[in-house]
Amino acid sequence: xxxxxxxxxxxxxxxxxxxxxxxxxxxxxxxxxxxxxxxxxxxxxxxxxxxxxxxxxxxxxxxxxxxxxxxxxxxxxxxxxxxxxxxxxxxxxxxxxxxxxxxxxxxxxxxxxx
Amino acid sequence: xxxxxxxxxxxxxxxxxxxxxxxxxxxxxxxxxxxxxxxxxxxxxxxxxxxxxxxxxxxxxxxxxxxxxxxxxxxxxxxxxxxxxxxxxxxxxxxxxxxxxxxxxxxxxxxx
Numbered sequence: 001x002x003x004x005x006x007x008x009x010x011x012x013x014x015x016x017x018x019x020x021x022x023x024x025x026x027x028x029x030x031x032x033x034x035x036x037x038x039x040x041x042x043x044x045x046x047x048x049x050x051x052x053x054x055x056x057x058x059x060x061x062x063x064x065x066x067x068x069x070x071x072x073x074x075x076x077x078x079x080x081x082x083x084x085x086x087x088x089x090x091x092x093x094x095x096x097x098x099x100x101x102x103x104x105x106x107x108x109x110x111x112x113x114x
Numbered sequence: 115x116x117x118x119x120x121x122x123x124x125x126x127x128x129x130x131x132x133x134x135x136x137x138x139x140x141x142x143x144x145x146x147x148x149x150x151x152x153x154x155x156x157x158x159x160x161x162x163x164x165x166x167x168x169x170x171x172x173x174x175x176x177x178x179x180x181x182x183x184x185x186x187x188x189x190x191x192x193x194x195x196x197x198x199x200x201x202x203x204x205x206x207x208x209x210x211x212x213x214x215x216x217x218x219x220x221x222x223x224x225x226x
Binding site: 002040042043045048056088090092101102103104105106107108110 | 147154155158159202204213219
């Protein structure tokens with residue numbers, strides 16, 4: 001157990017629907033990062049939150065949004081889902097800057113859009 | 115813009131052989147990380163390299179960092195099947211609040 005908790009582990013939904021992925025960071029970590037990994041692909045950085053505020057944005061679609069709550073858990077909202085959104089979505093956490101241990105990853109949510 | 119390039123992207127090798135994965139990056143950084151990912155699984159931290167000349171070893175894997183050459187290597191000694199995985203390097207980008215910039219990953223297949 002890495003200490004980063006992601007739920008749900010698996011999600012199957014239809015095109016056009018909306019889903020919410022949840023992440024609880026490792027205890028003491030203030031930053032949360034969201035990544036998308038399509039089949040046999042690398043990691044695509046989506047967005048970072050630090051202590052409740054958006055810190056950095058990557059290749060995140062307008063149909064996707066995220067937030068970090070006062071208790072530091074984060075949610076990634078995916079709407080108007082398309083088949084191409086099927087992927088593994090990872091959450092990672094770190095202290096303010098990744099120094100001695102980098103990021104700690106959760107086990108991921110596998111999203112299948114049918 | 116910081117770019118991180120790994121090579122090779124795919125490597126198939128026999129057990130017992132030695133090989134090296136290379137990670138080149140384009141902008142000054144003194145923090146580099148190696149991760150392992152098994153198919154469909156999460157990413158597991160392998161090594162954290164925080165200074166020029168840093169060398170870390172764990173079992174059959176050894177990682178090193180040359181910040182002057184902007185190069186890190188992950189060396190595999192006497193490979194075994196259990197090391198089959200995808201290996202990612204990531205570089206901390208100082209000008210972007212130490213965001214990690216990721217290489218594309220090296221898919222390593224070790225045949226018995």
